Every structure is written in structure tokens, then in C-alpha cells.
Amino acid sequence: MLVFEFKAKGKTTQYSAIDEAIQTAQFVRNKCIRYWMDNRGVGQKELYRHNTTLRADFSFVKDLNSHACQTAVERAYSSIARFYSNCQKAIPGKKGYPKFKKNCRSVEYKTSGWKLSETRKQITFTDKKGIGKLKLKGTYDLNFYQLGSIKRVRLVRRADGYYVQFLVNAENRVEIQPTGKAIGLDVGLKEFYTDSNGYKEPVPQFYRKGEKRLSFFQRRVSRKEKGSTNRKKAINKLGRFHLKISRQREEHAKRVARCVIQSNDWVAYEDLSIKNLVKNHCLAKSINDAGWYQFRKWLEYFGVKFGKITIAVNPAYTSQKCSSCSAVVKKSLSTRTHVCRCGCILDRDWNAAINILKLALSTAGHVGTRILDPNALGDLASTLIGEILSRQAELMSKESPHL
Incomplete structure (x- = not known):
């Protein structure tokens, strides 16, 4: 599965119609959540029937394409099913009780309600919301794919405009020559990552570098009535700058991950729980700015694309153990050099990267292994045709043209 994204160009009235369609999808989703709260135990079929009732009672809901309304129902049921799953697994902390959405930014169509032009450079939405024909601005060419292979179309609103996403059922595998190399990666805040060969990738710190400009835009917001x-x-200007920083972080993670995967056949990394790490409010800003999650996501994506093996290992004691004699050498976060009684003296992160690689090579095939099966991507690569696009591969999008 691939997701192609285009910038949508239209008139102001068309953008208003898109906003109305997004609000309608949000209305349907919230109504389904309320119906579930009032009638515990109802399933997806009952929510579909409730959607039919909503279309009969509200004319503005009926104006939205029926498949788009069904997708809103699927989003509601997805949050309900995730809540039940978390309760059954007895995960610690909050279980993710379904909440009402206040600021949805997308509406999703299935195989109806839209029509592509012959040149595939324009798309027309045929429901009664009045969106009409939009121009598609982008570098991707949809002529390579059959119309039947387009399973979902999604309209997204961002700070810098509106976008159209296409979910295409297509293979995304590239055969390259094996390198015969294996590498372990230890991500950090001082360096973006340190590999088992001793190479250090500098951390970009996009948010830190843009904080001064962000403060300027924030002050301008606070001064307005x-x-x-x-x-x-x-x-809007503040949102655009935040969007720029997030895109810079994503592109950096994408570029570095592609280079790592193409240069090695085995890539091992820590199976970190970012959600728990950012609870440390002293390090939360730096951890989010580093983009560890994006880096891991693209490592796994390119691993599948190029047929390489990516392995997530338990990070416990990888910084404390000696990579030479396996003795445990206790050290604080401020201690940046590993010194062992066996005579091994290494940079702390380099020592950890070697331990990560050894652990991956000794446990390959067990829990935590990411192998060539696309389904091994878990929630990051949920590309089932029946799933909603907002959960599709997050995004399993075609990488940037310049890569």
C-alpha cells in the first residue's frame, strides 16, 4: 500500500465546503461515540444503523457521501475497540476511553463520491457538499496506477492549506545488492545516534533552533484581540512555523533511515517506549525534538521496502554492560565514557551500540524482531483495505522525490 499526497488548489468557497464536510464527519463520529456511551455493548453494526438514522434526521449529514459517513463510524468504532483491547490487556495507566473530537482535520472517502480527471491532475467530489473540482499539485504521477487500485481518498486540512491523499494498492519493494554488514544503533540526545562502528550522527535540534522565532509568533498571537x-x-502563522519544524524533523529521520538501511543488511536498535520516556519533564522537550519515533518508523518502512532485517531489542543494561567482557559497570547519565576493569575504554553510546548489535544477533527470530513480513510493522503499517486511511501506515507514504 502507498499513500500519495497532493496539494489541493481551489476557490475560497470550495475550501469552506471542505471544512463543512470535515465538520460533518466529526459530527457523525461524536454522535456514534455518544450512542455507544448510552448503549454499552453495541457493536459496529449497530453504529452503522445509527449512522443511517442520522442521515435520515439531518439533511447536512445526508449531503455528505455515504461512504464518508461510514468512515466516520469506523473511526468511532476504532477508538472503542482500542479501549476494550487496552482493558483486556490490563495495560497500566489510562486505557484510552473514547473522547469527543473538537477539531478534526480530515474527511475520508472510499471508492465513491469522487472522480479523477483523465489527466489525473484534477479531482471532482460529487456529493452535495459542493466541493467540486480541485486541482492537484504534486510531483507524483497517478497514471501509473489503475483507478481500481485507489482504495481511499482523504481530504486533509493543515495550517498551510488543504491536501488530498490517495491510498493505492500497490507493491513497494526494491531489490538491491546485499552489503553483508550488520549494525547496532544507540539513539541519544547529545548525538542523534551512535552506531556500533563508532560513527556519530549529529542531532539537528530543529525545535531548539526555532524556539526564538516561535516565541515571536506566540507573542503576536497573545497581543491580538x-x-x-x-x-x-x-x-495561522504560528501553526505554519510549527508545521515547518515537524516536516524538517520528519525529512531528517527519513533521509538518515534510508541511508542506514541501504548500507546494511541487519539493523538493530532499542525498543524504546517514547510515551514513558517523555514523562520525564526535564528531558521531554529534547526527546520529542530528537524524533526517535519517526526514525524508528522509517527504519522499519525502508527495511520492508529494501528487504533488509530490522530488529528492536530490549534496551535494559545496554549502557551499563561492558561490550568486551559483559561485566556491569554502573554509571550515571552524566558519565559519558565507559571504563571497565578489563581495560575496555569506549564512549558510552558506542559501547551501548555494540551491546545492542550483539543482543540482536543472539535473539534474532524471537520477540522484538522485525523481519521481512510487512505485517511486522504492526500499527505503523496497518494497510488492510478495510481499515481507515488515518491508520494506514502512518504514513506509508512514498518518500520524498529528492531521496
């Missing part, structure tokens, strides 16, 4: 047009413009 609430509810005024000028405040909305200031909020």
Missing part, C-alpha cells in the same frame, strides 16, 4: 481576524492570521 480574541476572536478577531488578526488573531486568526497570527495563529
